Amino acid sequence: MESWHRNRLSAGQAEFVETRLPGVRFLNDLSWNLVDTAVLEVAHGQGRYVIKAAGPSNRHIRRELDAHEAWTEAWARQERAPILVHANPSLNLLITEYLEGYxxxxxxxxxxxxxxxxxxxxxxxxxxxxxxxxxxxxxxxxxxxxxxxxxxxxxxxxxxxxxxxxxxxxxxxxxxxxxxxxxxxxxxxxxxxxxxxxxxxxxxxxxxxxxxxxxxxxxxxxxxxxxxxxxxxxxxxxxxxxxxxxxxxxxxxxxxxxxxxxxxxxxxxxxxxxxxxxxxxxxxxxxxxxxxxxxxxxx
Missing domain, CATH: 3.90.1200.10 (Aminoglycoside phosphotransferase (APH), C-terminal lobe)
Incomplete structure (x- = not known):
């Protein structure tokens, strides 16, 4: 279990990801490493995804979920913002589609x-x-x-x-x-x-x-x-x-x-x-x- 997420996720977070993206493969660590938010680029099947996860006291994941749940849809439909595919608020974790661009x-x-x-x-x-x-x-x-x-x-x-x-x-x-x-x-x-x-x-x-x-x-x-x-x-x-x-x-x-x-x-x-x-x-x-x-x- 530890090989793909390199200890950036808790056991519960990693288990949630693996149930939603069976056979998930690690590609890149995109974290800023200033706070405890982990940002991981992964692959599943033919698709690429971004996992964002943090500890229980981190408020940023909840804010991001609030944005995706009600306010980013217009951008996402135009491929101008990521599409949310899975989330678990209790684990402070979300998964979006990977957005191409530099x-x-x-x-x-x-x-x-x-x-x-x-x-x-x-x-x-x-x-x-x-x-x-x-x-x-x-x-x-x-x-x-x-x-x-x-x-x-x-x-x-x-x-x-x-x-x-x-x-x-x-x-x-x-x-x-x-x-x-x-x-x-x-x-x-x-x-x-x-x-x-x-x-x-x-x-x-x-x-x-x-x-x-x-x-x-x-x-x-x-x-x-x-x-x-x-x-x-x-x-x-x-x-x-x-x-x-x-x-x-x-x-x-x-x-x-x-x-x-x-x-x-x-x-x-x-x-x-x-x-x-x-x-x-x-x-x-x-x-x-x-x-x-x-x-x-x-x-």
């Missing part, structure tokens, strides 16, 4: 405008499936950022103090929330020919639509405004508003810096500290340079 991150496609045009179109389609008002989201997100500051991190105390001051002064209001991917960036995109595809829904959640712009805004868009322009051409509008956008970027920066330190991702931690500096600079100047003159609303 990872956009690190490829030429990462800095091609056409990639971001498609990314905007796909995200708009995903988020537009439904919208609801959440009276607690902003308060909970702010409390969570505050809580991250009480966990181990390498944020300078002077910086942490400024962040606490901004978060404490913020007055949350009800906001519209939509289905969000949660980690919308090139490391979760595949390119198959000229077609963009989407993977990894482990951070799926209902959030404000702008939350899916954060990764891109502080990475690829930072030095390549033409990619940002292509994205919003595909998305159809730019729904960022200064108050919500700035606080979203600040909370994201805190989470990034603290989480990356705790899992030992030095490059991502460095990005988190840069995000903190930029977000606080926006508060000092009262500006948000990435905003349009007349931001639209999600609808």
């Amino acid at each position: 990872l956009v991150e690190g490829s030429a496609a990462e800095y091609e405008s056409g990639t971001y045009l498609q990314a905007g179109q796909l995200l708009r389609e995903f988020q537009a499936q439904t919208v609801r008002t959440d009276s607690r989201y902003e308060a909970a997100a702010t409390e969570k950022a505050m809580a991250w500051l009480e966990t181990p991190h390498r944020i300078e105390e002077s910086v942490a103090g400024k962040v606490r001051g901004v978060l404490a002064a913020y007055r949350p209001e009800p906001v519209p929330v939509v289905p969000t991917h949660g980690d919308w960036q090139p490391r979760n995109w595949l390119m198959n020919g000229a077609e963009l595809r989407v993977i990894d829904f482990g951070r799926f959640e209902f959030r404000p639509a702008i939350s899916d712009f954060c990764r891109l805004a502080v990475q690829q868009w930072r030095t390549r405004p033409e990619l940002e322009a292509a994205f919003f051409e595909g998305y159809g509008s730019d729904p960022r508003g200064s108050r919500l956008w700035n606080i979203t970027l600040l909370r994201e920066a805190v989470t990034t810096a603290a989480w990356a330190f705790q899992v030992g991702d030095r490059e991502f931690e460095k990005q988190g500290h840069r995000m903190l500096a930029d977000a606080l600079a926006n508060y000092r100047t009262g500006s948000s340079p990435m905003l349009p003159a007349q931001p639209g609303n999600f609808g």
Whole structure:
């Protein structure tokens, strides 16, 4: 039993896979190895599949299942996202069909405008499936950022103090929330020919639509405004508003810096500290340079 999954799955998880995919064969370990999520490419018969599994305290598999069960069908029908074939929530495990394509991150496609045009179109389609008002989201997100500051991190105390001051002064209001991917960036995109595809829904959640712009805004868009322009051409509008956008970027920066330190991702931690500096600079100047003159609303 151990030969095909290389001890990445529990005995119960491996047994479940073998009952659903008899004679399963290991092909590749695709895990990031930052958290306890195992991602294994396997073969069964003439097909290829991806197994995702984690320990009982890991919440990402449950989030991914929520996304597949209700929200990814439109993409999956177009072969733009994986199709869920088996799942066992009690074992924290799911199996999807393998999606062909190469990872956009690190490829030429990462800095091609056409990639971001498609990314905007796909995200708009995903988020537009439904919208609801959440009276607690902003308060909970702010409390969570505050809580991250009480966990181990390498944020300078002077910086942490400024962040606490901004978060404490913020007055949350009800906001519209939509289905969000949660980690919308090139490391979760595949390119198959000229077609963009989407993977990894482990951070799926209902959030404000702008939350899916954060990764891109502080990475690829930072030095390549033409990619940002292509994205919003595909998305159809730019729904960022200064108050919500700035606080979203600040909370994201805190989470990034603290989480990356705790899992030992030095490059991502460095990005988190840069995000903190930029977000606080926006508060000092009262500006948000990435905003349009007349931001639209999600609808």
